[in-house]
Amino acid sequence: MVITEKEIWHYLEDVPDPEIPVISVLDLGVVRNVEITEDEKVNVTITPTYSGCPAMSAISISIRKKLIQQGLRNINIINQLSPSWTTDWMTEEGKQKMKAYGIAPPTKNASSDDLFSDEQNIECPQCGSTDTRLISQFGSTACKAMYQCNDCHEPFDYFKCHH
Amino acid sequence: MTSTVYQNNQNYIDFILHLADTNLILAQRLCEWCGHGPILEQDIAISNIALDLLGQTSNYYNYAAELIGNGATEDTLAMLRNEREYKNLLLTELPNGHFGDTIVRQFFYDSFHYFLLEQFLKVKDLKLQSIVEKSLKEVKYHTKWSSEWMIRLGDGTQESHDKIQEALNNVLPYVGEMFIAAPYQKALIEEGLIPDPINFKAAWLAKVNDILEEATLTADIENTYPQKGGKVGVHTEHLGFILTDLQYMQRTYPNLQW
Numbered sequence: 001m002v003i004t005e006k007e008i009w010h011y012l013e014d015v016p017d018p019e020i021p022v023i024s025v026l027d028l029g030v031v032r033n034v035e036i037t038e039d040e041k042v043n044v045t046i047t048p049t050y051s052g053c054p055a056m057s058a059i060s061i062s063i064r065k066k067l068i069q070q071g072l073r074n075i076n077i078i079n080q081l082s083p084s085w086t087t088d089w090m091t092e093e094g095k096q097k098m099k100a101y102g103i104a105p106p107t108k109n110a111s112s113d114d115l116f117s118d119e120q121n122i123e124c125p126q127c128g129s130t131d132t133r134l135i136s137q138f139g140s141t142a143c144k145a146m147y148q149c150n151d152c153h154e155p156f157d158y159f160k161c162h163h
Numbered sequence: 164m165t166s167t168v169y170q171n172n173q174n175y176i177d178f179i180l181h182l183a184d185t186n187l188i189l190a191q192r193l194c195e196w197c198g199h200g201p202i203l204e205q206d207i208a209i210s211n212i213a214l215d216l217l218g219q220t221s222n223y224y225n226y227a228a229e230l231i232g233n234g235a236t237e238d239t240l241a242m243l244r245n246e247r248e249y250k251n252l253l254l255t256e257l258p259n260g261h262f263g264d265t266i267v268r269q270f271f272y273d274s275f276h277y278f279l280l281e282q283f284l285k286v287k288d289l290k291l292q293s294i295v296e297k298s299l300k301e302v303k304y305h306t307k308w309s310s311e312w313m314i315r316l317g318d319g320t321q322e323s324h325d326k327i328q329e330a331l332n333n334v335l336p337y338v339g340e341m342f343i344a345a346p347y348q349k350a351l352i353e354e355g356l357i358p359d360p361i362n363f364k365a366a367w368l369a370k371v372n373d374i375l376e377e378a379t380l381t382a383d384i385e386n387t388y389p390q391k392g393g394k395v396g397v398h399t400e401h402l403g404f405i406l407t408d409l410q411y412m413q414r415t416y417p418n419l420q421w
Contacts, residue, residue, distance in 0.1 A: 051297050052218020081222065082293030084300060137308045138208035142215055142301070146204060162300050 003072065008034045008042060015066050018058040019141060022101045025059055027094025029087075032080060041074040042067060047085045049162075050142045087162045099125045104147065104158040122158050124149035132156075168356070169230055169288060174347040176230050177250060178357065179291070180240070181345065181394055183223035184251035187241060188402070189272060190216040191409050192259055201262050208308060212269070215301040222294040242413040246396070246403050250345070253393035254337040256401045263316055263327040267334045270309040274371055275341045277306045278363040286357060310374050317378025324379065331375075331382050339389025346395070 012034070015025045025031055025046075033045035044063055048056045060077045067075050087106035095105035104125045121130045129151035136146040144157040169175050193213035200206025224237035231240075254272060259265045280299040286292050316327040342360045344352060352359045368384065375382055392398065412419055 048218075048297070050215060050218060050301060051222055051294075052214040052216070054214075080293075081297050082289070084293070084297040136204040136208055137304055137311075138204075138211040140207070142211040160304070 003036070003042075003070075005034050005036055008036075008044070008067070011066055011070050012044075012063065015059070015062045018055045018062070020098060020101065020103065022097045023094045025063065027091045027097065029089025029091070029094075030059060030085060031063075039074075041076055042072055043076045043078055045078045045080050047080050047083075049085050052142065085162065087159065098159060102126070102156060103144065104156055106159050106161040122147055124152060124154065125156055126154045127152040169290075170232075171230070174350045175356065176227055177345075177347040178351055179223055179227040179230065181250035181348070183220050183227060183240070184249045185255050185272075186216040186220040186223070187409075188249070188251040188405060189255035189269075190214075190220060191405055192255065192257075193265075193269075195259055196265065205262075209265070212305050212308065215298075215305065219294065219298045219301070222297070226290055226294065238413075242410050246398055246406055248396060249398065249402060249406070250394050250396060251398075251402075252337070252340055253390055253399055254334070254340065256393070256399055256405060257334065257337060258401060260330065261326065263323070264330040264333070266309055266312045266316060267327060267330040269305070270313050270374070271334060271338050271341075271371075273302060273306040273309045274367060274374075275360075276302050278367045278370075279360060282358040282360075282363055288356070313374055313380070314378045317375070317380040327378075328380055331380055335382055335384065335387045336390045338384055339387065340391040340393060343389065343391055343394075348394070 009026070009031075012026050012031055013024050017023050017025055017028050020028075028049070030046050030049060031044060032047050033043070035043040035045075037043065044067075046056070046059060046063070056079070060079075063077060064075050090106065098105045102125050104122050107122060122132050123130050124132050124147075127149060129149055131150040132147045133150060134145060135148050135155065138144075139146045139157045143160055143162075145160050146155060147158045148155045190213040193209050193216070196206060196209045197213075198206065200209055220241070221237055224240045227240060228235040228237055252272070254268060257264075257268055277299070280295050280302055283295040284292065284299065286295070313327070316323045318324070342364050344359065344361075348357070351357045371384070
């Protein structure tokens with residue numbers, strides 16, 4: 001059986017992010033490369049969202065498990081730090097799924113380069129209002145911040161921008 | 164593939180260990196807050212910052228282990244070195260105290276850490292550069308968080324102002340060490356392998372003074388005599404207790420794994 005790189009990418013569409021299971025590891029943008037070597041070894045290169053992200057080993061295991069289920073045996077998962085992950089690598093579809101799940105997706109250009117300013121105009125995933133305020137820079141995980149909507153008053157998680 | 168410039172270069176290894184140890188000890192301190200934060204959101208924020216620092220520590224230790232060879236791993240470096248081998252900044256081993264004490268300690272380290280990493284983006288060592296590139300994005304959020312709290316507490320009630328001003332006075336002697344190069348660091352600076360923290364001291368000071376002014380706090384950073392020694396293994400009495408906690412399992416049950 002000859003398997004192509006395209007098929008492997010396709011298999012990975014079904015590997016969920018362990019913390020936000022509605023999006024896949026491809027939606028999240030952590031899979032950087034898939035390569036089949038001449039001796040039929042599969043190299044999957046992934047990059048962490050955060051240095052200390054505890055989900056990375058879970059993601060690594062899920063990818064391996066998925067590929068084993070597809071009959072592959074010679075699998076090598078490579079962890080790569082640079083270029084470092086950015087929320088720009090998240091798919092548009094992933095952002096929409098995240099929003100439907102109740103987490104405000106990262107807004108392009110929301111992150112100001114000014115070291116001491118907050119991310120503004122974050123859209124409430126419940127009612128769509130942009131009249132929202134920051135509660136805390138850090139939410140349930142390092143990749144999220146806590147916001148509250150000033151219109152519908154619902155608190156929500158915002159997936160922080162990383163450029 | 165690691166270049167021979169870095170392999171077996173004891174100064175370089177010591178410097179990477181200094182970066183790792185500083186993050187590890189601060190992360191360990193911050194973890195002491197877990198479940199004890201003043202409010203849930205801030206308890207979570209502190210743990211998240213600790214997690215980022217710990218992740219960065221792991222990257223540095225793995226790299227140092229690669230340079231050292233001889234079976235060194237990130238675990239042996241963290242768990243089996245003694246107090247005098249640890250090269251963390253004294254600042255990071257100071258006790259948590261009250262929330263304001265923790266905030267001041269964090270503010271000085273975060274702001275320094277941010278400028279340091281920004282300078283290190285330019286190092287020639289691609290491996291170190293990749294760790295730095297990743298860390299910088301995280302530290303930006305740490306700096307925002309602790310700066311915001313400096314302002315909130317300083318420019319808050321009379322009580323919060325007095326408490327954080329006192330915390331600031333207590334921490335001040337431990338700030339200068341960040342800018343004093345240890346002998347191994349000096350050698351690397353002279354060889355052009357790493358930048359000198361003095362290069363960004365003025366920019367750092369300006370930023371810190373902006374925040375302090377907004378927070379209605381005062382600190383004469385330049386004229387405070389600095390306590391030093393952490394970078395070369397001479398520590399305050401606190402580090403031994405931290406390591407006793409940190410290394411307990413591995414020291415009590417050698418080679419324990421789970």
